[in-house]
Amino acid sequence: MSNRTLHSIDSLQNVFQKYINEHKFTHEPQALYDPVNYILSLGGKRLRPVLLLMSYNLFDDEVERALPAAFAVEIFHNFSLLHDDIMDEAPLRRGKPAVHIKYGTNTGILSGDVMLIYAYEYLLKTDDKTIVPLLFELFNKVAIEVCEGQQYDMNFETQAVVEISAYLKMIELKTAVLLAGGMQMGAHIAGAEEADAKHISEFARNIGIAFQLQDDILDTYGDPEKFGKKVGGDIVQNKKTYLVLKTLELADDTTKEALNNLMSTPTTDETAKINAVKKIFNEVNVRSHAEKIKEDYLKIAFDHLDAINVPNERKQLLRQLSEQLMGRES
Ligand code: IPE
Ligand code: IPE
Ligand code: MG
Numbered sequence: 001m002s003n004r005t006l007h008s009i010d011s012l013q014n015v016f017q018k019y020i021n022e023h024k025f026t027h028e029p030q031a032l033y034d035p036v037n038y039i040l041s042l043g044g045k046r047l048r049p050v051l052l053l054m055s056y057n058l059f060d061d062e063v064e065r066a067l068p069a070a071f072a073v074e075i076f077h078n079f080s081l082l083h084d085d086i087m088d089e090a091p092l093r094r095g096k097p098a099v100h101i102k103y104g105t106n107t108g109i110l111s112g113d114v115m116l117i118y119a120y121e122y123l124l125k126t127d128d129k130t131i132v133p134l135l136f137e138l139f140n141k142v143a144i145e146v147c148e149g150q151q152y153d154m155n156f157e158t159q160a161v162v163e164i165s166a167y168l169k170m171i172e173l174k175t176a177v178l179l180a181g182g183m184q185m186g187a188h189i190a191g192a193e194e195a196d197a198k199h200i201s202e203f204a205r206n207i208g209i210a211f212q213l214q215d216d217i218l219d220t221y222g223d224p225e226k227f228g229k230k231v232g233g234d235i236v237q238n239k240k241t242y243l244v245l246k247t248l249e250l251a252d253d254t255t256k257e258a259l260n261n262l263m264s265t266p267t268t269d270e271t272a273k274i275n276a277v278k279k280i281f282n283e284v285n286v287r288s289h290a291e292k293i294k295e296d297y298l299k300i301a302f303d304h305l306d307a308i309n310v311p312n313e314r315k316q317l318l319r320q321l322s323e324q325l326m327g328r329e330s
């Protein structure tokens with residue numbers, strides 16, 4: 001890969017995949033590391049590392065320098081998925097059995113823990129040691145916020161009233177801050193100015209909120225063949241997604257009560273519950289409201305991208321990827 005190029009999304013994905021392939025977890029005991037290799041080998045979109053590399057590439061061309069940090073962020077993301085699938089009792093991940101289903105819950109917990117530590121190991125491999133403390137600071141802030149977001153997400157399952165503003169804060173914490181922190185790291189490793197690093201972080205934060213809104217939409221409306229996770233899982237778990245909260249705002253009192261009842265009792269017949277909730281969602285056309293607010297966040301993200309002090313053509317790929325993500329099906 002030559003140094004003086006703007007790298008395509010595909011080439012960044014390939015360069016990252018090559019790095020993963022070269023850094024398999026081969027230590028003993030296998031029972032600890034097999035699940036790590038399993039989850040990392042199931043792919044996924046590799047969105048966070050690719051965004052981190054794209055952020056680096058806005059400011060500098062030698063993207064390989066950001067690979068250890070990109071891997072750290074992807075390891076952290078996959079760790080969070082292992083634990084999230086335990087918390088959400090999710091059977092499927094990336095179209096395959098979730099780690100806790102395949103290897104057991106205790107392994108899911110411990111393999112997740114060791115991944116978190118390895119995320120730090122890789123951050124530490126960043127070549128410019130003078131910025132490692134800053135990377136750690138950013139990473140710790142993100143990791144704490146993700147835990148906070150995950151706890152709010154679980155609190156809301158049983159909380160009678162959840163404000164939309166509280167939901168938006170929750171998804172910012174559980175999802176958006178990791179994209180933001182990752183892109184901020186990419187910018188710092190490339191030596192970007194502080195103001196630009198801040199703008200790229202805000203870009204990613206808003207993309208991240210839109211990304212989680214799309215995740216919530218797909219959880220109900222996704223195609224099971226493409227989604228890779230169990231469609232309707234959020235409804236079964238009584239998750240207070242935007243779809244639920246906005247419907248409560250739009251519906252008449254009778255419908256509102258019906259939805260509240262459905263979303264506050266343990267699920268017995270999953271299919272019946274998913275169908276009943278979906279029917280209520282459709283009555284108020286809530287999906288179009290979710291699409292609208294997603295677009296609002298995309299616009300804010302683009303304003304921050306516009307404000308970054310690099311030539312416009314360097315930002316084109318980020319615009320393209322953001323648009324693609326808004327319409328994603330998996
Ligand atoms: C899933 O993230 C968890 C969320 C924050 C919605 P992704 O949709 O990026 O998952 P993979 O890595 O592509 O499988
Ligand atoms: C995931 O939120 C957030 C984290 C993993 C930190 P979700 O629970 O919606 O993610 P999926 O849908 O299981 O991927
Ligand atoms: Mg989940």
Ligand code: MG
Binds near residue numbers: 084088153
């Ligand atoms: Mg969850």
Ligand code: MG
Binds near residue numbers: 216219
């Ligand atoms: Mg989800």
